[in-house]
Amino acid sequence: MVNEVSMLKPTTTNPAINPVLTEALTASVNSKTTSLLALLKSASRELSHITFANSFGAEDMVLSDIILKNKLAIEIFSLDTGRLPTETYDLIALVESHYQTKLNVYFPKNGTVEFYVKNNGINAFYESIELRKSCCFMRKVEPLQRALAGKNAWITGMRAAQATTRASLPTREFDDANQLEKFNPLSDWTEQEVWAYIRMHDVPYNKLHEQFYPSIGCAPCTRAIAMGEDVRAGRWWWEDPLNKECGLHVKN
Numbered sequence: 001m002v003n004e005v006s007m008l009k010p011t012t013t014n015p016a017i018n019p020v021l022t023e024a025l026t027a028s029v030n031s032k033t034t035s036l037l038a039l040l041k042s043a044s045r046e047l048s049h050i051t052f053a054n055s056f057g058a059e060d061m062v063l064s065d066i067i068l069k070n071k072l073a074i075e076i077f078s079l080d081t082g083r084l085p086t087e088t089y090d091l092i093a094l095v096e097s098h099y100q101t102k103l104n105v106y107f108p109k110n111g112t113v114e115f116y117v118k119n120n121g122i123n124a125f126y127e128s129i130e131l132r133k134s135c136c137f138m139r140k141v142e143p144l145q146r147a148l149a150g151k152n153a154w155i156t157g158m159r160a161a162q163a164t165t166r167a168s169l170p171t172r173e174f175d176d177a178n179q180l181e182k183f184n185p186l187s188d189w190t191e192q193e194v195w196a197y198i199r200m201h202d203v204p205y206n207k208l209h210e211q212f213y214p215s216i217g218c219a220p221c222t223r224a225i226a227m228g229e230d231v232r233a234g235r236w237w238w239e240d241p242l243n244k245e246c247g248l249h250v251k252n
């Protein structure tokens with residue numbers, strides 16, 4: 001039988017996801033992994049009911065690998081917006097079989113989606129920022145609020161270098177909007193370090209990354225980027241970069 005992860009070995013010339021594993025890079029990743037694991041262990045000792053929002057991006061696969069392999073007392077959940085790319089669903093199935101786990105998946109409320117589509121159209125998010133944000137709210141933010149209910153802290157895979165909106169991202173902060181602690185343990189990781197970890201540990205990943213999709217969200221709101229473009233340039237590419245967040249990580 002062919003090993004499922006070996007099937008995902010580099011098949012692309014995309015240099016961003018195939019970093020040269022130099023001694024310095026490997027040492028940096030190992031050092032940051034040790035610090036990250038210590039942070040997660042300390043957080044799970046300090047706070048009960050911690051949950052990790054896994055969106056199956058490269059960063060989230062690093063965190064999933066560390067949490068699951070070390071059997072940390074941290075729940076993992078995901079949001080299925082109903083508009084995810086096929087490749088993301090393939091990865092969800094692969095993660096479940098690779099780690100022998102079952103994922104907690106939250107969906108939007110069907111009545112809200114039906115009302116929105118009937119009144120605005122199936123792809124109304126292209127028409128205005130308001131309609132885009134209300135789509136993100138019903139498909140992501142409201143399910144996130146249900147997933148975070150009763151939790152004391154949540155963990156994200158955000159990195160400071162991902163976007164101008166994330167430039168001053170702390171490792172730990174208080175999430176005013178959701179009223180709980182929030183950890184961003186990959187805040188100081190580079191994209192190169194994320195991919196070095198994935199290669200060093202044979203972590204499964206979304207095959208869209210091989211087609212120049214560094215940041216993957218819903219299918220209609222994500223495109224591939226060109227060499228040299230910002231890693232989040234493919235998300236809601238028709239909007240101003242200063243306002244490009246889906247509402248999952250906004251402050252009050």
Ligand code: SF4
Pocket residue numbers: 081083125132133135136137139140217218220221246
């Ligand atoms: S990313 Fe696009 S399709 Fe997904 S919830 Fe937001 S607006 Fe809707």
